[in-house]
Amino acid sequence: MTTWQPSERALQRAAYRAGRRRRSFGVALLSTVVVAALAWWVLVTSPGWERARETFFDPAEFTDVLPGIAEGLWLNLRVWLIAGAVSLVLGLLLAIARTTTAPALFPLRAAVVGYVDIFRGVPVLLVLLLVGFGLPALRLPWLPNQAAFLGSLALVLTYSAYLSEIFRAGIESVHPSQVAAARALGLTRGQTTRRVVVPQAVRNVVPALLNMVVALQKDSGLISVLGAVDAIRVAEIAVTGSYNFTPYVAAGFLFLLVSVPLTRAVDAYNARRGWRGARGAAVGIR
Amino acid sequence: MSTRSTTAPPPSSSGSPLLRVSGLRKSFGDHVVLDDLDLEVAEHGCVVLIGASGSGKSTLLRAIDLLEEVDDGSIELRGVDLADPWVDADAARARMGMVFQAYNLFGHMSVLDNVTLAPRLVHGRDKREAEAAAVEMLTRVGLADKIRAYPDQLSGGQQQRAAIARALVNDPELLLLDEVTSALDPELVGEVLELLAELRREGMTMLIATHEMAFARDVADQVCFLHEGRVHESGTPAQVLGGPQRTRTREFLARLHA
Structure with a gap:
């Protein structure tokens, strides 16, 4: 050498x-x-800057409302984790249901297609309002009527529909030769789906799934429209009392405090698994 | 499992063959890939399919393994016509082993899990039993030190040997091999062909599609030249490869040696 x-x-x-x-x-x-x-x-030469600075960036108001909003954010985080977990599981089940072929399951497939079409096509806000105010009107004795519960339910309806489409894309991305190999070994259609297709499908769409999970963290703030006392609702109450909008900025600041590290963590995770896309292998090309 | 003789029986033995394909027809749209094709494979026999790309070799193997639905004809395995839609296709496929050109190992599983999947799920072996059999089979194909590896950590030749182990561990009555060396670098072809020759000596019944003529000459007791979806010419390796009678066969072989 x-x-x-x-x-x-x-x-x-x-x-x-x-x-x-x-x-x-x-x-x-x-x-x-x-x-x-x-x-x-x-910004500073705009005619309303002096006034805007006072009503949006008042340092005293900011430190004043921050603890209350942080308490509200704890509700957002719980809604996010629970609705996220339920949506992921439900989304996967919906996607798998769509791949079945048994004639007896035709109603299930039709129902899944309808479900996904509806909840993907209606704005989240509308789903929230309809679930939040519509379901309690039915006066079902077993249905909890807390705003946080109904809000989470609405988020699950929308997000499971989106996630099922991501899972379905993942299932379709698994090469047919993998299915042929599994069936050649004598595995049934169902065994092939569970043991060969779904594990590879999930791996293929992890980045897209994580993006949706990050988006849900933000959308958990929408439950405030149902009156759930979350970060945004606490800020809203503070604004109504003082006509100073700094609490909204404080709430935004707290959401960023969670979502930016989360996004970075997701990016880092994806990069470690080799999903760096065009900036990855091609970056050495002059 | 019946005991396998170590010497191959004479080609095209009379009596009932293990596999009898007759009048097989398969088309994709207007394109007829298999056209009234007849073929027999005797127990412990080794039939090699040769022919140009698109002559129907792969489609024939896939049809026999019930991975393609055929338009007409019969695929009799020990006298039972598998082409009948009321036959349990999963059970039929479990009796045959298939090895693909592109290996088709399951990328999310270790080599060991690839090999134990069917024994556990299809053949009802428990985990310990299946792993013992898998380790034995992987040792046999020279992958004892790769048991925990994932497919993308193996060379092409190693992947193909793992795929062969995955098929063999289920003790198949018939092994179907679809151009198993075509995707391999020339220096890796030998290790796979050696393994197949060894299986042949042990009496494994095999139907092989290949472009390796020297290998065909060594292992086949019958060579079938496929052309336009039919067996255009067949016979012993010496007959078909040494002194082909038909023009198409001669042209095909001439192109290979050119």
Whole structure:
């Protein structure tokens, strides 16, 4: 084994690349500063800026309402975790139901298609209002009527429909040769679905599923329209009392505190599993 | 399982063959892939299918393993016509072993899990028993040290040997091999063909589609040249590969040697 001494040519190339990198960094820095300064200038020279700063960014109000909103956020987080878990399971079951072929299960397949069409096609807000105010009107004695429960139910209806479509895309992405291999071994259709198709399907769509889970974390704030005392509702109550909108900004800040690390964690997880897309393997191409 | 003789019986033995395909027809739309095809494989026999791409070799193997529905004809395994829709297809497939050109190992499972899946799910073996049999079979195909590996950590030749182990562990009555070396680098072809030759010596009944003519000459007791969905010419390797009688066969072999 000979020790490698970079050739004159290699050193020149390295120096050139280092120079280009310094230049790229300089350009990026300059453009960031220019854009940020421009945005700041537009903001502070706007006619209503003085007034807006007082009503949206009041530091005293911010620290005042933060603990109450954080308490409300705890409800959002619980709704998010429970509705998310239920939606994932239900979404997978819906997707599997759609792949069945038994004639006796035709009503099930038809029902799933209808369910997905309806809850994917109606705005989440509308589903929330209809479930939140419609179901209690039926006066079913066994149905809990807390806003948090009804709100979670509405989110599950919408999100399970979306997630089932993601799972279905995953199922369709499994190569038919995998099914042929399983059936050739004598596995039944059902065994093939459970043991070969679904495990690979789920792996294929993990990034898309995680995106929906992050989106649900934000949408958990919609349950406030039913009167559930979550972060947004607490902020709303504070705003009504003072006519200062800082509580909304505080609520937004708290949502970001959860969703940004979550998004970063999802991206990091996907990158580790090799889902870096066009920025992955192709990044070394000059 | 009956004891297998170590010497192969004479080709096209009289009496009832293990597999008898007759009048098989399969079309995809207007394209007729198998056209009134007849074929027999005797118990412990080894029939090699040769022919150009698109001559119907793969479709024939898939049809026999009930992975394609045929338009007409019969596929008799020990006298039972598997083409009849009232025959239990899952049970029939479980009696045959199939090895694919692209291996088709299950990517989300270790090699061991690939090999134990059917014994546990289809043949009712318990986990311990299935794993013991799988380890034995994997050792046999030279993968004793790859039991915990995943398919994408193996070379093509290793993957194909794992796929063969997955088929063999179920003790199939008939082994179907669909161009199992076509996707392999030339230096990996040998290890797979050696394994097949060994199975042949042990009396495994095999129906093989291949482009490896030297291998066909060594292992086959019958070579069938497929052309336009029929067995155009068949006979011993010496007859078909050494002195083909029909023009199409001669042309095909000439192109291979060109």
